Amino acid sequence: MGIATGFLDTPRQENPFRAEGERLKDFEDLHIRRPPEARHAQASRCMNCGVPFCQSDFGCPLHNLIPEWNDLLCRGREREALERLLRTAPFPEFTGHVCPALCEKACNLEAEAVTNRDNELYLIETGFARGWMKPRVPAFRTGRRIAVAGSGPSGLAAADLLNRLGHQVTVFEKADRPGGLLMYGIPNMKLPKDIVERRIRLMEAEGIRFRLNTEADPELRREYDAVILCGGSRRPRPLNAEHADAPGVMFAVDYLTAATKSLLSGKAEVSAEGKHVVVVGGGDTGNDCVGTALRQGCASAAQLEMMPAPPAERGRNNPWPEWPRILRTDYGQMEAAFRQDGDPRIYETTVKRILTDGTGAVSGLETVRLHRTPEGRFEPVPGSERTMACGLLLIAAGFIGCEERTLERFALAADARGRLMPEDGSHHPGGNLFCAGDMRTGQSLVVRALADGRDAAREADAWLRRQD
Ligand SMILES: Cc1cc2nc3c(=O)[nH]c(=O)nc-3n(C[C@H](O)[C@H](O)[C@H](O)COP(=O)(O)OP(=O)(O)OC[C@H]3O[C@@H](n4cnc5c(N)ncnc54)[C@H](O)[C@@H]3O)c2cc1C
Ligand code: SF4
Structure with a gap:
């Protein structure tokens, strides 16, 4: 630990958001980066705890060596700190932008946790800026x-x-x-796409080949020594309402993909401009839709959520160092509150009917409030129906599993939760086939997908060695 009283002397300071009025004008990074001295001071707050929960199973799924690189960072030894970080973290520039920082929620400083995510982002960006991130080409090929x-x-x-x-x-x-x-899902303001492209270029320089616009074919099993399926968990939960296929109704990831494509190509694809946007689903994907629609100039944005609002504080059954299941207000919801006065989330409410205009396109919604029966079922509250204007209805109600087409082509079966999860909990469904990420675990987080991909790689490598 660099400074024994760092956590007492220096308050926690995250990279701040740009002001709503500014950031709503563009799709640029949401955050302002703070200077190196600020990062050194923030790293000095790490206490090098006897039991660092931040890097335990409660914290970082990659088991990043957080106290070690915070110690090096606070002494201004960025290069060594980055080397220590890269031992376990394959792409800190991704997690540095989008990780919900499970490690910080497990930090012994609790609400005053060390700003590990911002420190991590600073280290990797310093590495790229100073030319330390050179291609690491393996000296030996198997x-x-x-x-x-x-x-x-x-x-x-x-x-x-x-x-x-x-x-x-x-x-x-x-x-x-x-x-x-x-690339296509997480919006540019959360993760700028040039950062993804920069990493791909580095991987290519290290010898990895990318074949785009190419669907994986079962023939690969004959052509390659091993095949790792990493197709994601991308089957969206549909909305059970008449006219759910009307023009103006879209799944969230399709909308977010179109928004990113517009940004990258300069050609307008789908736009929320001038429309009343309603998002079904009060979660993170819904929040990304709200933030994107606001930047495209929507007339209004609302989020419908079936569940009641989470509590403001941890429940007794959700103690530290577990991830706190509490109400959070993310950037899109803050921006909606700034633009239109008030939280866009409407809880315990769902769509009863989709209303259409003379052309058949969505024009409004009839919503209804829900209440939960003692058996846990959701039932409509009679007489609670309301109508609201809607020109773009975005469905962000979660994901129900991996795509059936890939499973069918590879003659595989999903489990009851739509996952390709081998019964023994491994990453090895059989033969020379392996699987990883959301496809195996169900829709999760970037950091968990990274950790799962690395685990699958280790299993595949061990299996290949046994074939020698
Ligand atoms: C809108 C949105 C925002 C999110 N924001 C965050 C966030 O801020 N922080 C966070 O930690 N997590 C976030 N997540 C979750 C996170 O993005 C996922 O958990 C993670 O991307 C899963 O990684 P993956 O590699 O398993 O799958 P994916 O990222 O889904 O990638 C799967 C890839 O496989 C390709 N593919 C599928 N089948 C085939 C095939 N047969 N042949 C060839 N290619 C195929 C797909 O085209 C896709 O490119 C978000 C998710 C969504 C939907
Ligand atoms: S990847 Fe996420 S959980 Fe792990 S150290 Fe970085 S911010 Fe924390």
Whole structure:
């Protein structure tokens, strides 16, 4: 620990958000970066605890060596700190932007936790800025060829580690750009797309091949020594209402993908401009839709959520160092409150009917309040129906599993939760086939997908060695 009283002398200070009025004018990064001295001071707050919960199973899924790199950072030894970080974290620039920082919620300082995520982002960006992030080409090649299907965080993490272990890796991606939800899903203001592209260029320079616009084919099992399926959990939960297929009704990821494509190509795809936007789903994906719609100039944005609002404080059944299940207000909800006065979330409410105009397109909604029966069922409250204007209805009601097409083509079956989860809990459904990420675990987090991709890579590598 660099400074024994750091956590007493220096208050926690996160990278602040740009002001709502400013950031709503563009799709640029939400945050302002703070200077190196601020990062050194923040790192000095790390107490090097006897039991660092931040890097335990309660905290960082990558088990990043947080106290070690905070100690080096607070002494101004950025390069060594970055090296220590990169031992466990394949892409700190992704987690530095989008990780909910499970480690900080498990920090012994609790609400005053060390700003690990911002420190991590500072280290990797310093590494890129100072030219330390050079391609690390393996000195030795095993002669083994591995195909990775899907270029989201799990596929990239698996490819990265397998390449470092000396295997020749080709990543197959059916989309036109690599990155999975890092590219098409998470909006640019949360994770700028040039950051994803910068990493892909580095991986290519390290010897990994990317085949875009290419769906993984079962033939790969014959052509490659091992195949790692990393296709994500991308089947959206549909809205059970008449006219759910009307023009103006979209799944959230399709809308967010179109928004990013517009930004990257300069050609307008779908836009919320001038429309009353309603998002079904009060979670993080819904929040990203609200933030995107506001930037596109929507007339209004609302989020409908079936569940009641979470509590303001932890419940007794949710103690530290667990992730706190409490009410959070994310950037899009803050921006909506700034623009239109008040939280856009409407709780315990769902869509009863989708109203359409003369052309058949969505024009409004009839909503109804819900109450939960003692048996846990949601039932409509009679007489609570309301109508609201809606020109764009975005469905962000969660995901129900991995895409059936890939499973069918590879003659695999999903479990009851729509996951490709081998019964023994491994990453090895059988033969030379492996799986990782949301496809295996269900929709989760970038940091968990990274950790799962690395675990699958280790299993595949061990299996290949046994074949020698
Ligand atoms: C809108 C949104 C915002 C999110 N924001 C955050 C956030 O802020 N922080 C966070 O931690 N997590 C966030 N998440 C969750 C996170 O993005 C996912 O958990 C993570 O991306 C999963 O990684 P993955 O590699 O398993 O799958 P994905 O990222 O879904 O990537 C799967 C890839 O596989 C490709 N693919 C599928 N089938 C095939 C095939 N047969 N052949 C070739 N390619 C194929 C797909 O095109 C896709 O590119 C968000 C999720 C969404 C939907
Ligand atoms: S990846 Fe996430 S949980 Fe892990 S150290 Fe970084 S911010 Fe914390």
